[in-house]
Amino acid sequence: MRTYLDWNATTPPHREVVEAVSRAMLEAWGNSSSLHEEGRVARDLAQGARQALAGWTRTRAIEWILTSGGTESIHAAIHGCVAARPGKRRIVTSAGEHSSTIGVLAGLEHQGFEIVRIPTREDGTWDDEAAIVACDPQVTALASLIWANNETGAVSGAGTVASVLRERKVPLHLDAVQCFGKIEVDLSRVPAGFVSMSAHKFQGPKGIGALFVRQGTPWSRWIQGGNQERSRRGGTVNVPGAAGLARAVGLASDRGSMDPRVRDELERRLVEAVPGLFVVAHRAERLPNTSCVVIPGCDSSTLLDRLDARGFAVSSGSACTTGSAEPSHVLLAMGLRPEEAHAAIRISLGPDPDPSGLDRFTAAIREEAASVRSLSNPSTLSE
Numbered sequence: 001m002r003t004y005l006d007w008n009a010t011t012p013p014h015r016e017v018v019e020a021v022s023r024a025m026l027e028a029w030g031n032s033s034s035l036h037e038e039g040r041v042a043r044d045l046a047q048g049a050r051q052a053l054a055g056w057t058r059t060r061a062i063e064w065i066l067t068s069g070g071t072e073s074i075h076a077a078i079h080g081c082v083a084a085r086p087g088k089r090r091i092v093t094s095a096g097e098h099s100s101t102i103g104v105l106a107g108l109e110h111q112g113f114e115i116v117r118i119p120t121r122e123d124g125t126w127d128d129e130a131a132i133v134a135c136d137p138q139v140t141a142l143a144s145l146i147w148a149n150n151e152t153g154a155v156s157g158a159g160t161v162a163s164v165l166r167e168r169k170v171p172l173h174l175d176a177v178q179c180f181g182k183i184e185v186d187l188s189r190v191p192a193g194f195v196s197m198s199a200h201k202f203q204g205p206k207g208i209g210a211l212f213v214r215q216g217t218p219w220s221r222w223i224q225g226g227n228q229e230r231s232r233r234g235g236t237v238n239v240p241g242a243a244g245l246a247r248a249v250g251l252a253s254d255r256g257s258m259d260p261r262v263r264d265e266l267e268r269r270l271v272e273a274v275p276g277l278f279v280v281a282h283r284a285e286r287l288p289n290t291s292c293v294v295i296p297g298c299d300s301s302t303l304l305d306r307l308d309a310r311g312f313a314v315s316s317g318s319a320c321t322t323g324s325a326e327p328s329h330v331l332l333a334m335g336l337r338p339e340e341a342h343a344a345i346r347i348s349l350g351p352d353p354d355p356s357g358l359d360r361f362t363a364a365i366r367e368e369a370a371s372v373r374s375l376s377n378p379s380t381l382s383e
C-alpha cells in the first residue's frame, strides 16, 4: 500500500476529471476553431474552462488564455510583456523562483536585460518593499514573482505589491501555480496583470493550464501561428484537457481552501519523533498542505529512497530539481547552510489525507532517519 505525500509535484487526477476528459475525447473531439457543429461543441467546452476560472478568481473569461501548463504560461507572460514594452530593460524577480521562471530570465539576461533579484527573507517570503523599490517605472518592463513557494509553501504578500505596481503602471506577473486549490486566489483583491496556473496541481489533467492577462495590461502573444484563443496563442486547443480543467476547478472551488490542521499535527509529531528536526518557513503564512523539514545530519536523497522503498512518496525539494546534486537555491536564499539544504525533505498533502498513512509515515521516518544518520556518523548517532 502506497502513501503519496508529494502533491506539490503533481496530484492524482480526480475520478470525475478523468470522466470529463474521456467524455470530451469521445464526444467533443472537434477542432474548437471550426465553424461547424463539431467545432461548436468543442468550443463550448473550452469556453466552460475559461468561465470556470473566471468565476473562481473573480475575473472575466476573456482574460484567461488556455495553455499547456504552468511553464508555458510563465514563458508567455514574461516574453509577451517584454515584447510589448520595448525600451524597458529591467525585470524584477525574487531569489526563490521556480526553475521555469529562472530559465526564462536567464535567457533574457543573456540578451542584455537587467535582472534584479530581490532577496528572500528568513521566513521564505520575498521582500515586498525591496520589490517595490526595484520597480522603477522608467526602466522596468515587469516584475515576475512566485506567490506561493513550491518547496517551502511560504506565501508572500502579493496584494500590496500588486496594488502599488498597478498604480505605477509596472505589470506584475504572479506564478500562482501552487496556490490554486490550496488557498484563495481572488484576483479582484490582488490586481496583478498576469497570473500563471496549471491544472495538474489540483487533480486536473497534465498538459493544460492557463494564463490570466488582465484587460489593459501591455502584452503580445508569445506563441505565433494560428488565431486560436482570440489570436493570443497559436495551436489547436486541448479541449479534453480544458474539460478536465473545468471539472477540477469545480471540485476545488466546492471544497474551498485546504485546512492546515492535519499538516500542523503531522509537523508536531515529526518534531517529537525525530531529534533535531525543524520545520522550514514555519513563521511565514504557508500553503496549508506543505511542510518542508530539515533533519540535520540525514542525507535527504538516501532518506527519500528508503521511504520510497517502504511505500512513501515525498520529495527533496521541487520535482524539477530531483536528480540534481546542487542544494536547493530556495533554501539557500533563506539563509540555510548547504548541508541543511541537503537534509531537507518536502511533504505535501492532498485535501483528504489518510490518518493511518500519516501514522505509518511518522514511524517510518523516525526509523529511517536514525538509520541514515548512523551511516554518516556511526559513533554519535545510534538512536
Ligand code: PLP
Residues within 6 Å of the ligand: 008, 009, 068, 069, 070, 071, 072, 098, 100, 146, 148, 149, 150, 175, 177, 178, 197, 198, 199, 209, 318, 319, 320
Ligand atoms: N511554478 C511553480 C511554482 C511550480 O511548482 C511548477 C511545477 O512544479 C511550475 C511553475 C510549472 O508548472 P507545470 O508543471 O504545469 O509546467
